[in-house]
Structure formats: C-alpha cells, structure tokens
Amino acid sequence: MSALTTFLMGHFMRWFPHRAETGLRAVGHPDENSPVLVSCNYTLSVARLVRELEGLDVWVLVAQSSGINVWCAACGGEFTDHQVISAVKTSRLSEKVRHRRLILPALCAPGMDVKNIRDKTGFRARFGPAEASDIRAYLDAGMKKLEGMQRKDFGIGHRMDMLVSMNFVWWAPVAAAFAIFWPEHLFHFSVLFWGTALGVYVLFPWVPGRRGWTKAFIVTLVLVAGYVGAGRIVHDDPFFYWPWIVGAALLTAMIGMDLGGTAGPVPSDAEEALHRMGVKSMGSFMKEKAIGRVTLDREACTGCFTCNGVCPIGVFGRDPVVRKTRLARRGDCFSCGACVKQCPERALRLAS
Ligand code: SF4
Ligand code: SF4
Structure with missing residues (x-):
C-alpha cells in the first residue's frame, strides 16, 4: 500500500475495511528464534505495527480479518482463533521457527480461543500489549506486560x-x-x-x-x-x-x-438500538453477541486473574480475603466481551 493510501485510510476512512495481504512477513532479519507477532489484515494496523518494529528482527503473521481492525474484527467474529490457525498452517510457520509462541494483539481477546490455537497448531498464544507503541518495551522486557500495557489508552x-x-x-x-x-x-x-x-x-x-x-x-x-x-x-x-x-x-x-x-470506553448506542429493534448482526461489521455489563459467578471463580489481564479498562480487582477476582469498577464495563471469552471457568457473562 502506498504511503498516500495509508494516510488517507488512516485519517479519513477508518469506517471502511481495507485488506492487507495475509501471510508471514519478515521485519528486519528474523531467524528461527525470533518472536512472532500476529496482526489482523487491516492495512493501517499492519503498517503501524511494522513501523513500530523498525530496527527489530521479528516475524509478523498477518491473519485474515476481512480488512477490519483488530478490536472491531475480534468483537464482530472476523478475527478469531480460526483465522490465526489458518494463518499458522498456510504460512508453514512451524518450519520457520523452532519455538512455539505467538504474541497476539491484546484487543483481539474477545474473539480468541487460545486453547484451540494450541490444540490445532501446537503454538502457545499469549496476549501482548494493547497499543502497538508498547511492543518494543514488551519484547525488551522478555515478553512481559509492564504496568498498564494491557489497558487501552483513550487519552x-x-x-x-x-x-x-x-x-x-x-x-x-x-x-x-x-x-x-x-x-x-x-x-x-x-x-x-x-x-x-x-x-x-x-x-x-x-x-x-x-x-x-x-x-x-x-x-x-x-x-x-x-x-x-x-x-x-x-x-x-x-x-x-x-x-x-x-x-x-x-x-x-x-x-x-x-x-x-x-x-x-462507552457502550455502543447504535449497537444497542439495533439489538432492541431485533437486528442482532450486520454483515462483517456486527455479529450477534451479548450486551450488558459483566457479572461474576464467585463460586465458579478460581482466582486465576486472566480476566484482569485482558480487560482493556481495568474493571477487575483482587479480593484480598478469598483471593478471587472482584468487579471493582463494574459500572465502567462496556461489554467488549474479552473477559467472558477468556475466563477458563466460564465464571463471567454479560447481562443487561
Ligand atoms: S478469569 Fe474467570 S476464573 Fe479466572 S479470576 Fe477471572 S473470573 Fe475468576
Ligand atoms: S469487564 Fe467489561 S470491559 Fe472489561 S473485559 Fe469484561 S466485558 Fe470487556
């Protein structure tokens, strides 16, 4: 994609999907030990990620998302474990790297079943930072998320x-x-x-x-x-x-x-209005999903804190007495569904 097209897409036309080529890309001179970062195939997302990675030696695995950005595609069912599995297999990633690790964009959590990715490909997927600008620091820290890296910045x-x-x-x-x-x-x-x-x-x-x-x-x-x-x-x-x-x-x-x-991070009025009118899905932009605020089944919760690691706005806190999670800022929940999808005990759900 030319620099002009990237500029126009990024600054004036983000409502519209724009597909980048899928497959494995080398940034710098990656080898069999280099990290593998997964991206959706929205042109602007790929361009931004590659820009942030300048000077590093990494693989970027671009998976199909119908040309939609990570968050919208994951929430809309266009960027899921199935697309990542397909990208891993068709790119023959296992022949390029010796390790079996994938770094997923944090905001794809609403659509990803990481267990399914491991079962079908042998690769262990983990969620990286929410912002591409934090990728370098995340890699420097040995693929550890530092304070605030899982939160989405709405500054x-x-x-x-x-x-x-x-x-x-x-x-x-x-x-x-x-x-x-x-x-x-x-x-x-x-x-x-x-x-x-x-x-x-x-x-x-x-x-x-x-x-x-x-x-x-x-x-x-x-x-x-x-x-x-x-x-x-x-x-x-x-x-x-x-x-x-x-x-x-x-x-x-x-x-x-x-x-x-x-x-x-506010609930989508348009989505809720459509739900009320009985329109639960709309092409590739909106798939049927629960809306409402998060609820917790305290009996089922084991305190693994996975939910806190994927919530982009920090709704969860740890209960110091029973060492389980608690809904510290439930009123802020805007129904992205990431915690519900990632909870291994199915202790969370969205309810009006
Ligand atoms: S992810 Fe589920 S089981 Fe783990 S702490 Fe959160 S609610 Fe509890
Ligand atoms: S608590 Fe709400 S905003 Fe946070 S991950 Fe769960 S659904 Fe998303």
Missing part, C-alpha cells in the same frame, strides 16, 4: 486521532450537499459540525453521561443555547436560527452514534 492524543478519521465520512456528503445547494452556508455548517465534534472528543471524559448519545446531546444543548441566545439578542427572535438549531440536534445523532471504543 487526548487517541481522541484527536479518532476525531477526524471517524467523522470525516459524516461531514463529507453533507458538506457536498451544502456546496451544491447552499454554498453560502457551507462554512457555517463546517464550523458547527467540527466545533461540536471537537467539543465531544476533547471534553469526552468530563461531559456527564455514560453513553455517546448522552454526551453528544449535552454538548449540542450548549450549542442550541448559543443559537437561541444569539437569535434573541441580535434579532429579538430566539428561533431566528431554527435551521441551525435543527442541524445541531441532528449532529447529536451522528457524532454520538458510536463513540464506543473510539473516543472512550
């Missing part, structure tokens, strides 16, 4: 990264309509759109509400109040700017629709 840098890439696709067609039919309002529309989006993404942790639509609604309310106030003061009519007030309300629905996993 301001991440949110700014997602701001344009997730919203450009909404802005562009509407802006095109403005350019054709109401060119004199294009600038105002763009300022309103990006101003609202910026407000939601920058202020995300501080805006009240647990859901994306709630947060976007609150930011939009501030805008509407501004229009009403301006109309009242300048034109003596609070609804003078009524088309823009309606537009601001529509922005709530667009920008807040699916902030889950993009601006912060």
Whole structure:
C-alpha cells in the first residue's frame, strides 16, 4: 500500500475495511528464534505495527480479518482463533521457527480461543500489549506486560486521532450537499459540525453521561443555547436560527452514534438500538453477541486473574480475603466481551 493510501485510510476512512495481504512477513532479519507477532489484515494496523518494529528482527503473521481492525474484527467474529490457525498452517510457520509462541494483539481477546490455537497448531498464544507503541518495551522486557500495557489508552492524543478519521465520512456528503445547494452556508455548517465534534472528543471524559448519545446531546444543548441566545439578542427572535438549531440536534445523532471504543470506553448506542429493534448482526461489521455489563459467578471463580489481564479498562480487582477476582469498577464495563471469552471457568457473562 502506498504511503498516500495509508494516510488517507488512516485519517479519513477508518469506517471502511481495507485488506492487507495475509501471510508471514519478515521485519528486519528474523531467524528461527525470533518472536512472532500476529496482526489482523487491516492495512493501517499492519503498517503501524511494522513501523513500530523498525530496527527489530521479528516475524509478523498477518491473519485474515476481512480488512477490519483488530478490536472491531475480534468483537464482530472476523478475527478469531480460526483465522490465526489458518494463518499458522498456510504460512508453514512451524518450519520457520523452532519455538512455539505467538504474541497476539491484546484487543483481539474477545474473539480468541487460545486453547484451540494450541490444540490445532501446537503454538502457545499469549496476549501482548494493547497499543502497538508498547511492543518494543514488551519484547525488551522478555515478553512481559509492564504496568498498564494491557489497558487501552483513550487519552487526548487517541481522541484527536479518532476525531477526524471517524467523522470525516459524516461531514463529507453533507458538506457536498451544502456546496451544491447552499454554498453560502457551507462554512457555517463546517464550523458547527467540527466545533461540536471537537467539543465531544476533547471534553469526552468530563461531559456527564455514560453513553455517546448522552454526551453528544449535552454538548449540542450548549450549542442550541448559543443559537437561541444569539437569535434573541441580535434579532429579538430566539428561533431566528431554527435551521441551525435543527442541524445541531441532528449532529447529536451522528457524532454520538458510536463513540464506543473510539473516543472512550462507552457502550455502543447504535449497537444497542439495533439489538432492541431485533437486528442482532450486520454483515462483517456486527455479529450477534451479548450486551450488558459483566457479572461474576464467585463460586465458579478460581482466582486465576486472566480476566484482569485482558480487560482493556481495568474493571477487575483482587479480593484480598478469598483471593478471587472482584468487579471493582463494574459500572465502567462496556461489554467488549474479552473477559467472558477468556475466563477458563466460564465464571463471567454479560447481562443487561
Ligand atoms: S478469569 Fe474467570 S476464573 Fe479466572 S479470576 Fe477471572 S473470573 Fe475468576
Ligand atoms: S469487564 Fe467489561 S470491559 Fe472489561 S473485559 Fe469484561 S466485558 Fe470487556
């Protein structure tokens, strides 16, 4: 993929799948003892991983994910142990390396049965860091996850990264309509759109509400109040700017629709709304899965703490008395399903 295509895909079109070639890639000069990192076949994911690995000698095993990023593909059933098993076998990995270890991206935990990978290929798979930028430190530490490496960072840098890439696709067609039919309002529309989006993404942790639509609604309310106030003061009519007030309300629905996993760890409103309407799956983007918050069967729990190792936001804590896990921050659970999939005792499930 050319640098320009990577740039466009990464900054403006992350909603769309884009397939990288699957198979085994050599980064640097790997040998039979070099680590093997597994990646999905979303072009941007592969490009970023390879960039982070510059200067190292490692194998990258690119498995099929239908061109979708790790987290979405794992949650949607497109990047599972079956795709990894297939990649290991078709690449003849066992002939390239002497060891039998695979490093999986941490965020694929919702879709991976590591026992099945071991049974079918002989390779032991473990979950590496959540961020590609931590891979080098993880390898330097002897494939040990240091403090915070299993957590997904939803900091301001991440949110700014997602701001344009997730919203450009909404802005562009509407802006095109403005350019054709109401060119004199294009600038105002763009300022309103990006101003609202910026407000939601920058202020995300501080805006009240647990859901994306709630947060976007609150930011939009501030805008509407501004229009009403301006109309009242300048034109003596609070609804003078009524088309823009309606537009601001529509922005709530667009920008807040699916902030889950993009601006912060919040449940996906769009997914839940579809579930309520009876639509449980949708092509390669959404497969049927349980939604709701995590629940724990304390009797079944053995205290292995696997759940804590895969939760991207640190919902779990250790009960010091009975030495089992406990749901220390259950209210923060956003139903990714990683802990449910990885619990060896089936002690966790998602329930509304
Ligand atoms: S993974 Fe399952 S068995 Fe292990 S500590 Fe968590 S809930 Fe308990
Ligand atoms: S507790 Fe919730 S957010 Fe954490 S891994 Fe389990 S399902 Fe995902």
